[in-house]
Amino acid sequence: MIYFDNSSTTRPDESVLESFIAANMKYYANPASLHVLGREAEALLKRSKEQMLKLIDNESGEVVLTSGGTEANNLAILGIAEAYRSRGNHVITTQIEHPSILNACIKLEEIGFEVDYLAVDAQGLISIEELEKKLRKDTILVSIMHVNNEIGTIQPIRQCAELIKKSSRAVFHSDCVQSFGKLPVSMESLGLDAITVSAHKMNGLKNSGALFLKKNVTPHAINFGGGQENGLRSGTVSVPNAVAMAKAMRMSTIHEDSADYREWRNLLIDACSLYENIRILSPHHGAPHILSISFKSINGEVAVNYFQEHGIIISTSSACSSKNKNAGHVIEAIGLENKFKNGVIRVSFGNTNTKDEIAEFIKVLKSFMELIERGM
Ligand SMILES: Cc1ncc(COP(=O)(O)O)c(C=O)c1O
CATH class of the missing domain: 3.40.640.10 (Type I PLP-dependent aspartate aminotransferase-like (Major domain))
Known part of the structure; x- marks a missing residue:
């Protein structure tokens, strides 16, 4: 995993x-x-x-x-x-x-x-x-x-x-x-x-x-x-x-310069930017190890399960709010459009990750988006 x-x-x-x-x-x-x-x-x-x-x-x-x-x-x-x-x-x-x-x-x-x-x-x-x-x-x-x-x-x-x-x-x-x-x-x-x-x-x-x-x-x-x-x-x-x-x-x-994390995050941002049905919620100059995105009209849980079936563990927003069915307080505070509110996922890196794993994530994301575009 x-x-x-x-x-x-x-x-x-x-x-x-x-x-x-x-x-x-x-x-x-x-x-x-x-x-x-x-x-x-x-x-x-x-x-x-x-x-x-x-x-x-x-x-x-x-x-x-x-x-x-x-x-x-x-x-x-x-x-x-x-x-x-x-x-x-x-x-x-x-x-x-x-x-x-x-x-x-x-x-x-x-x-x-x-x-x-x-x-x-x-x-x-x-x-x-x-x-x-x-x-x-x-x-x-x-x-x-x-x-x-x-x-x-x-x-x-x-x-x-x-x-x-x-x-x-x-x-x-x-x-x-x-x-x-x-x-x-x-x-x-x-x-x-x-x-x-x-x-x-x-x-x-x-x-x-x-x-x-x-x-x-x-x-x-x-x-x-x-x-x-x-x-x-x-x-x-x-x-x-x-x-x-x-x-x-x-x-x-x-490792606090987090250079790898920055590079990986940029790779993910570039990959996500290819899809109209994805909103990138994290600021461009945000923390190097956190990337939050949202899928239009999709439940975040569906994405979490899909990635898990393909060997990748991610979360919906935070561990504290991930079991809560409503959009969390942060999602409300940033005023995300309704269509994107339920589709939030968070990818967060740590010192056990590698660049190959980022490539794998991008591959799975591509197949997930193809599925969404075909109407699941
Ligand atoms: C920003 C922030 N503050 C506080 C906490 C709580 O830390 P702990 O799990 O050690 O109680 C967390 C953990 O999720 C966190 O992300």
Whole structure:
């Protein structure tokens, strides 16, 4: 099978698994324990965190290890809003965030915060002018994803950061789950205060993620217990997960120029452009590893099944919304024409793919389009 669903999740790298097993065998002690094994585990945890902080250009800041991108996003939204409530109660995000941001924002609204959801254009891009208009003195948090998981739009994070710093005292968070390892992600260069990453999107382990926080940005905790992770995330810290995550981050940044992905994506765009019944939803200058297209008057599921029968795994929009029969929130937000709304598929590359697999995809696409043109 050819696996083109890497934005849903990736196959863990063997070296990541090896370091996970090795750390489990030797450093299984609780890093909070006072005995010698605990102290050794704690030292390894510290080293792993230092590596991660360096890789994201946040050496003076902090990292909170979580159960994945979802929990890190929840902590960013709920924890930061709560912590800065004395300054104001206004939050800004976008209409096309991952549900772990959007549903946390709905929760904020339920408890009295005011949330503005920035609209996007047909390419999924927010407008800097709209952000400027929405920023207020009482805006305490802005959360804008770096790369959209469904169509791959890259938001102008640096430009947003400059505006936010100029016009408000808001904390600026970005969900970088889809961008880390595919594009340069640096706390400094992007001008961010908080960044979410998830290990399983970069050949790391599932249920392992992190919220990186710039120095002096301190959310309130959203879970309660023994006060691990400086009180920000209670629960015994898994040192092996930290080791594996640092490894996955390091390995993925080695290839962050994503030159192959760009070339493959361009090949697919050229192939799709030959057909009138296909709309390319991803922006031309979108993320290198994501291509979303839509077939006119065809259900995305039909395409997914056809490709699967021909040995290729793709998805409808995102893993979260692929079982939902309605067009997802991103498809609605970009204002796709009705005839194309149900036919969305996403092809997403990872480090197990090859150029030959792209050629195979194009071959299967051709036969699928011939079938459609003959009325199936
Ligand atoms: C953009 C984005 N944010 C957050 C998440 C959630 O990450 P996790 O699966 O680690 O909870 C995902 C995963 O699909 C994602 O694509």
